[in-house]
Amino acid sequence: xxxxxxxxxxxxxxxxxxxxxxxxxxxxxxxxxxxxxxxxxxxxxxxxxxxxxxxxxxxxxxxxxxxxxxxxxxxxxxxxxxxxxxxxxxxxxxxxxxxxxxxxxxxxxxxxxxxxxxxxxxxxxxxxxxxxxxxxxxxxxxxxxxxxxxxxxxxxxxxxxxxxxxxxxxxxxxxxxxxxxxxxxxxxxxxxxxxxxxxxxxxxxxxxxxxxxxxxxxxxxxxxxxxxxxxxxxxxxxxxxxxxxxxxxxxxxxxxxxxxxxxxxxxxxxxxxxxxxxxxxxxxxxxxxxxxxxxxxxxxxxxxxxxxxxxxxxxxxxxxxxxxxxxxxxxxxxxxxxxxxxxxxxxxxxxxxxxxxxxxxxxxxxxxxxxxxxxxxxxxxxxxxxxxxxxxxxxxxxxxxxxxxxxxxxxxxxxxxxxxxxxxxxxxxxxxxxxxxxxxxxxxxxxxxxxxxxxxxxxxxxxxxxxxxxxxxxxxxxxxxxxxxxxxxxxxxxxxxxxxxxxxxxxxxxxxxxxxxxxxx
Numbered sequence: 001x002x003x004x005x006x007x008x009x010x011x012x013x014x015x016x017x018x019x020x021x022x023x024x025x026x027x028x029x030x031x032x033x034x035x036x037x038x039x040x041x042x043x044x045x046x047x048x049x050x051x052x053x054x055x056x057x058x059x060x061x062x063x064x065x066x067x068x069x070x071x072x073x074x075x076x077x078x079x080x081x082x083x084x085x086x087x088x089x090x091x092x093x094x095x096x097x098x099x100x101x102x103x104x105x106x107x108x109x110x111x112x113x114x115x116x117x118x119x120x121x122x123x124x125x126x127x128x129x130x131x132x133x134x135x136x137x138x139x140x141x142x143x144x145x146x147x148x149x150x151x152x153x154x155x156x157x158x159x160x161x162x163x164x165x166x167x168x169x170x171x172x173x174x175x176x177x178x179x180x181x182x183x184x185x186x187x188x189x190x191x192x193x194x195x196x197x198x199x200x201x202x203x204x205x206x207x208x209x210x211x212x213x214x215x216x217x218x219x220x221x222x223x224x225x226x227x228x229x230x231x232x233x234x235x236x237x238x239x240x241x242x243x244x245x246x247x248x249x250x251x252x253x254x255x256x257x258x259x260x261x262x263x264x265x266x267x268x269x270x271x272x273x274x275x276x277x278x279x280x281x282x283x284x285x286x287x288x289x290x291x292x293x294x295x296x297x298x299x300x301x302x303x304x305x306x307x308x309x310x311x312x313x314x315x316x317x318x319x320x321x322x323x324x325x326x327x328x329x330x331x332x333x334x335x336x337x338x339x340x341x342x343x344x345x346x347x348x349x350x351x352x353x354x355x356x357x358x359x360x361x362x363x364x365x366x367x368x369x370x371x372x373x374x375x376x377x378x379x380x381x382x383x384x385x386x387x388x389x390x391x392x393x394x395x396x397x398x399x400x401x402x403x404x405x406x407x408x409x410x411x412x413x414x415x416x417x418x419x420x421x422x423x424x425x426x427x428x429x430x431x432x433x434x435x436x437x438x439x440x441x442x443x444x445x446x447x448x449x450x451x452x453x454x455x456x457x458x459x460x461x462x463x464x465x466x467x468x469x470x471x472x473x474x475x476x477x478x479x480x481x482x483x484x485x486x487x488x489x490x491x492x493x494x495x496x497x498x499x500x501x502x503x504x505x506x507x508x509x510x511x512x513x514x515x516x517x518x519x520x521x
Contacts, residue, residue: 006033013076014041024079048075055119057084066122091118096134098167100127109170135166140182142211144175153214183210183221190261192219201264226259232289232323238265244323274335293319300342302349309394314387322380329379344368361388
């Protein structure tokens with residue numbers, strides 16, 4: 001039978017089978033293959049070209065042997081060879097990378113660090129499933145590593161003032177989810193550390209960059225507890241005893257610190273108080289207590305003696321004065337205060353009618369807390385005041401009537417206030433008029449006094465003038481009457497001179513003068 005030869009290139013090959021013996025052989029190119037009488041070939045196949053960083057895992061099915069065929073090479077598989085998984089990439093490791101390979105047959109683990117190209121063995125697999133990077137530790141970082149072959153734990157940390165690079169060994173395992181930051185212990189922070197070898201807990205307060213030992217774990221990083229002047233804190237120590245810490249110098253015991261760290265096995269006591277205007281839910285947790293006086297609102301229902309249901313709203317102005325007594329007596333201070341006040345209000349309001357309550361609501365509120373101060377004192381609380389700020393009828397129809405009454409009362413008070421204001425204005429005006437008249441009288445008296453003084457001065461001057469005139473003429477005119485007559489003549493001449501200077505007219509009777517009378521214009 002006539003057939004064609006098979007031409008093979010440099011990268012091609014054939015698997016040829018001898019049909020008499022059943023043996024198979026590989027025919028590599030480049031060549032032209034002519035089959036023998038009993039030979040039969042399959043289709044042409046391409047050789048496997050491997051680069052420098054590539055490999056194949058080969059198994060000889062006739063012997064069961066396995067090996068790794070590395071590049072750079074052109075591989076022509078034999079008939080009994082089986083390539084598992086195709087062409088694979090070797091691991092080119094950088095200086096900060098490594099791989100750990102585990103032999104599936106022997107269980108031996110090998111670690112390979114960069115820089116290098118790593119080819120696995122025929123039975124090797126990646127232990128970590130991927131190429132790993134070294135653990136780069138800064139000066140403030142650390143990592144715990146377990147040697148699984150010995151069970152020993154070591155702590156790797158950054159060197160003094162520099163970083164550190166850590167490669168895991170064949171049997172190493174990172175604990176606690178990798179690297180962690182060291183704890184900076186200063187005046188504001190401390191560390192609670194548990195030694196797992198002994199189970200003991202210690203508080204580290206010495207200032208340092210704290211890194212736990214192999215058998216130590218950080219239970220908690222504590223912040224410094226600092227209390228303001230108005231704050232207080234309750235701490236339960238390891239023996240279950242309560243200790244009370246205060247920010248105020250007056251309340252703080254001798255030698256007791258104002259700022260501190262919690263000791264091992266100690267805890268801050270939380271009190272659970274009721275909240276809401278009606279204190280129906282108890283889920284308000286208090287750690288730091290405010291010892292200042294403060295307001296607290298409330299709301300509850302009560303009935304008057306004439307069966308009117310009221311909704312009262314008000315406020316406590318209260319203060320915690322004895323914290324140990326409060327803790328000893330109750331676990332819900334706010335709930336106790338409001339519930340007790342509600343009982344007292346129900347008792348007192350039930351004794352009065354609605355009208356009486358409207359007229360004396362503040363007096364009733366004062367009576368509620370003043371009649372039973374021992375209740376509040378036993379709980380370490382001081383009530384400064386209790387006031388009803390608002391009330392309304394629970395029934396809407398009664399509430400409308402009450403609003404009308406309140407509105408009318410308000411209008412009446414406004415009218416009274418307006419009339420009182422008008423009376424005050426009128427009274428002030430009258431007082432002003434009285435004061436003005438009094439001042440006018442004082443002014444007239446002063447003017448009269450001044451006029452009298454002026455007249456007295458003028459009269460004395462005139463008298464001195466007359467006395468001097470008469471005394472001066474005594475030698476020449478001995479008779480007093482004659483001297484007086486001369487003075488009168490001079491006075492008349494002065495009067496005539498004054499009149500002549502104006503537009504007035506002067507009339508004399510014949511008996512007054514012996515002169516003819518004429519008018520000067």
